[in-house]
Amino acid sequence: MRASSHIGAGGLALSFVCALLALTACNGGDAMIGDACGETSDCDEALQCLERVCVERCHTHVDCGDGYRCERGGECELVDSAFGDVCEREVDCGPGQACSLDTVDPDENGALTGTCQEQVAGLPIAAECRADDECQTGICALGRCTQLCRQLSDCPPAMRCASVPRLFADSAPRFSACLPARGVISQDIAMSSPSEVVRVPVPSSAQSFALVAQLDDDTQRVGAELVVAPDGRVLYAEPATPEEYFTNPIRYEPGIAVSTLFVSNSTAVDVQVGAYEVTVKSELPDGGPGTAVPHLRAFYKLDTGATLDVHFHFLNMKGHPCSQAFDDGRLDAASARDSNRFKGYLATLESVFADAGIHIGDVTYSDIAGRADLDGIERDRPGPLFALADHDTGVNVFFVRSIAPAGVQAVVGATPGPPRTPGSAASGVAVGVDTLCYRNWSELSRITAHAVARQMGLYYNRDPDGHPDAIGDSDDLASNLMFFGDLGGASLSSGQREVLRRYPGLR
């Protein structure tokens, strides 16, 4: 609608609005999008004159393009800067320039700014990266190309301005950078020896983070020996006694070939912005110093998203001794989709997690053929089965014929299992279908929910030896989902629900 006709229709009211907007929003010109212009007043009221062409008014700096800022009234303004000028955000620098992050913290105030430097060819903002020089802006942080910012409006859509630690040799000053507003981001953290102190930078927008350590050698143990928060608090120290295991602020266990440190699996420990110091090591089966160099990857959950994908995998159930519990005597990927019993099982699973505010998202079904060696598994050797997990998000659930020893109904890869890490020896949970010889599908659903919740980071609400949960408000009753027995309920405390929603495997 052209301004002249608008005035004709709106009369005084529009004039009043124009006055309020201090002229900038009501140009009164006739030129439309793409028309030539000399200044914004030549263009329709909804447009601006940018580089001598009428274009839509801007809402964010990104609308204006490189070297321009979106100012009040929706007009892009050319930024006038010189190389070496101090900048706090990308839009402080003119065309062809990037606000390059300082490599030192000269005033040692713990905060980094930047200077305008020549922009180089490279990956755009938000692209995955491993090193600074891969990015246009010269800044790779937490595995993503980023740019400096001061506030939300400095960032492209779907990103937010967060405080991010920058790791220097002996300090970790912070800078403000645009990070994805939603989802999970990850980065590799290099180790060059079997035992090393690494630093894990954690941004202010992280709801939680997980540090996954893996070894190529599946006979050695790997894990953290010491975890120190940015404020100096020791969150975990390798326990010398069973009692010390329970007194660590963060409950954690190293594992064979893979382990996951989850901060925080306790409501008494909040995630802090800054650099966590983690001593990571491998260990030989006899307890001696390991020889394998751990591979580390940190996963940061940046939102409160609570959608859990569930991926069902079926081993060969043909001729199962309790096949009368299956619809039409079959249980495989195809039949499970249509089975009323399986639908009821899934509905119960959905109900349990809905109580935690978690929505079951994508559900997939697949058969695992040609692995007769895994049709029945042993509780203490589930690794080869879990290594078949092939989905990044959510939890992989394997239906096996039986689990030895008899009476074991489910096996959990780890607590927590490594999020977004398919193919590891802890990348899933196994559910023994022989349980259906004496329990029904609803009970199997509760068993599955219990196992999945452990894979997501919850421990028993009460250890079999009586030790309480690390989560302060957990009750110790059998009615709790995390009760270690199969004769339990499905309730969760507020704290347990909160920890579940922090799991980086959620989306």
Next chain:
Amino acid sequence: MSASRQSRKRRRTTVAASAASLAASVALVGGLRSTGQAGVERPDDGERSAIGHAALPPTPALPDEPLSELLSGIEFVPDRSAFDGLMGDEAPDQLVAIAVGDDAELADAGLRIRAYRALALYPSAENEETLRAAVAEHGAVARGVDTLYVRAAMDALARVAPDDAVDAIAPMLAHPSQDVRAGAARALGATGRAAAEPVLRARLAEETVEQVRVAIADALRLLEGTEGTKEEP
């Protein structure tokens, strides 16, 4: 009433308060616990498919006591100290009573399976006899929960009496259920006895189900790897 039963009654009194609050909590949640009776196969009736906790099974009738908890682990397998700490010298008798279904209060199939399994922790002639009888009794049934009883009994027997277990377990290599046959192979491997090797090899020659063949091969490897595989005395 036996001494062990009296003892358990006393323990139950000590947990009465928590049991009362538990009952209330479970009722509130809607409960997911078993309603089944001992050893009764209860495949789902397919009618509990509605969404929501209202669709879940009602609160079970099993007593809430430490022993039933100890025998209910989804993944947790208690060690001997756990049973001794709870039942002292009465542990073996108590476990046998539960395993064979003589304890009416704890006659749930899941508890029975795990009680058979736990007998592995208490080697004795009496328990060996109980386990032999269990293998024979439950091994005669082709399907259902008996296949778990017999697997649990074979595992325990292999550990309680490895020298004499081979004869009792070997016939299970011909069981109609491939899961029992695989369990038998594993149990024979666990005996560590040379006498197990020829029966495993004989079965391997005719076994066609891959799951069982893999289990037999694993057991043979285990026997070969057992340092100085023991000859029977």
